[in-house]
Amino acid sequence: MTLPRVRACGWVAAAKAAQRRHQAEGAGGPRCPAPRSQRASLYIHWPYCEKRCGYCNFNKYIPRGVEEAAVRSCLVTEAQTLLLLSGVRRVESVFFGGGTPSLASPHTVAAVLEAVAQAAYLPADAEVTLEANPTSSAGSRLAAFGTVGVNRLSIGLQSLDDAELQLLGRTHSASDALRTLAEARHLFPGRVSVDLMLGLPAQQVGPWLGQLQELLCHCDDHVSLYQLSLERGTALFAQVQQGALPAPDPELAAEMYQKGRVVLREAGFRQYEVSNFARNGALSTHNWNYWQCGQYLGVGPGAHGRFLPQGAGGHTREARIQTLEPDNWMKEVKLFGHGTRKRVPLGELELLEEVLVMGLRTDLGITHQHWQQFEPQLTLWDVFGTSKEVKELLEQGLLLLDHRGLRCSWEGLAVLDSLLLTLLPQLQEAWQQRISTLVPRG
Structure with missing residues (x-):
């Protein structure tokens, strides 16, 4: 796919410079791929949203105003610090999640990508994904993200029924979603993923399958099906507890999922993971790394990571969680270079359990x-x-x-x-x- 070449040249130039530097460091010997301990994916968490949806208990905030330059500086600093601490020399993919990262400016995305490309080898064709909501993603804004290096979009569509969208607390309509999806497909052909939820209160199988069939008339080559999880502390949980809404029916949700799988398979989609379906090879390589238990660095408030710290003797991978609250996270990044709040060494059995659980989520499973x-x-x-x-x-x-x-x-x-x-x-x-x-x- 060809994207407009404006600000992206900064990242590409940095990537090429890093490649030349690594080649120079390895001069005199054969060029070998970076070992597994020196490769990772990078997750960047943008914690801000316009409003909190009724089902969401993710680490996100609705601020009166965001000092984006300060947040940008801290994201860049923490990415550089964690790359150094991990000894990672090759970044396989970058995922901007949240929150609603499409609310950030393209300049912030560009700054992070350029910093990563200077600190490690980020291939010029690496998958760079941005999560987007329809209401924050006008076509011109999506195009601007494309110019700074984003080459894949994940759109939180969730439903094509306006009443369900209102129930979920979404700020977009079904027509907004389809319009954003059409603009995204024009800008990123073959690289647009959409999410569709199932198992909502009072939702029925037939109408939901009708939504899925309609989506197939508009979507690209990647669809994710997610069952609603009622989380304590959310507005939907309270409404169900108080009897204002019926509890979701797990039997109906299971039927939706099973019939949805069949519909997608008949439409040429491969179910390559429990919730994810792709055709024409449009798998998410970033998420695939998670399911293969590859290393990943989590940057930003509340981000999670799993990597082997440099100097750890080559044995113990750590699970890391960054400080949740953005202001406190920024204070820690400014003081220490990163905002890691919790580090948990993973034992050998714990790691094998993750390999088993994550690997079996995919259709390929776990090879010998x-x-x-x-x-x-x-x-x-x-x-x-x-x-x-x-x-x-x-x-x-x-x-x-x-x-x-x-x-x-x-x-x-x-x-x-x-x-x-x-x-x-x-x-x-x-x-x-x-x-x-x-x-x-x-």
Whole structure:
């Protein structure tokens, strides 16, 4: 895809300069891909929104005014600091999430991308995604983001029914959503993702499927289906608790999901992850890195990350959470270069549990080669090959364990949570058996 070349030249120039620098550092030897410990994705959290939606409990704020220059400076500083702390030399993808990052100025996006490209190797064709809401995303604004290097959009459409949008507290109408979607597809052909929610109070299967069919007449090559989760502290949760709204029906939500999967499959979409569907190869490479348990750095208030800090002996990956409240986060970034509030070392078993849970969310599952990158001694066959419970799941056609690895069938992908109730204890038992054989007996 060709994008307008205006401000993007700053990022591209920085990327090429970083590439020349890395090549110079490696002169005299063969050029090898960066090892896994030196590669990561980057998540940038913009915490501000125009209003809080009725279902949302994410870390977001509705400010009277935003000192964007100060926020921009802190995002740049924290990105540079975490790249240094992690020893990451290649950034595979960048995702601007929130909040509503389309409320930020393109200048902020450009500043972050240029800082990243100067601190590490950011390929000129790396996937750079921006989340956008229809009401904050006029065509001219989307075009401006394209000029600074954004090459993929994720649009929070949520519904094509105005009454449902009002129920959710969204500030856009169905016609707003379709107009923004058309403008986005014109600017980013083949690189636009849309979200559609299911399982809302009083929502029925037939009308929801009608929305999905209508969306297929307008959408690009990536659709995400998300079931509403009623979270304590949200307006929708309170309305259901007080009886003002009926509680969502889980049986109806399951039926929507199953029938929606079929509709998307018949429209040529591959369900490459539990909630995500793509055709024409339009997978989200950034999210794919999450599901493959790759490293990622979280920048911004409340952002999460998982990476191996430099100097940690090459063994312990950490889960990190940045300070939630933006003003406090900015104070910490100015003082320390980053606003990490919590660091949790991940044990070997914890990491394997993540590899299992995240990998099985995808249609490819976990290959033997991928598993061995995290656990070279205990194979998938060792863990699951002799289990009676796992054998029953294989016989039911919900799981497959073969020369490729372990994965869910198409039917199994829809009931992954129930499969994990068997698989996780099996992994824990196999791990404990292995540990017991390594402990010397007195």
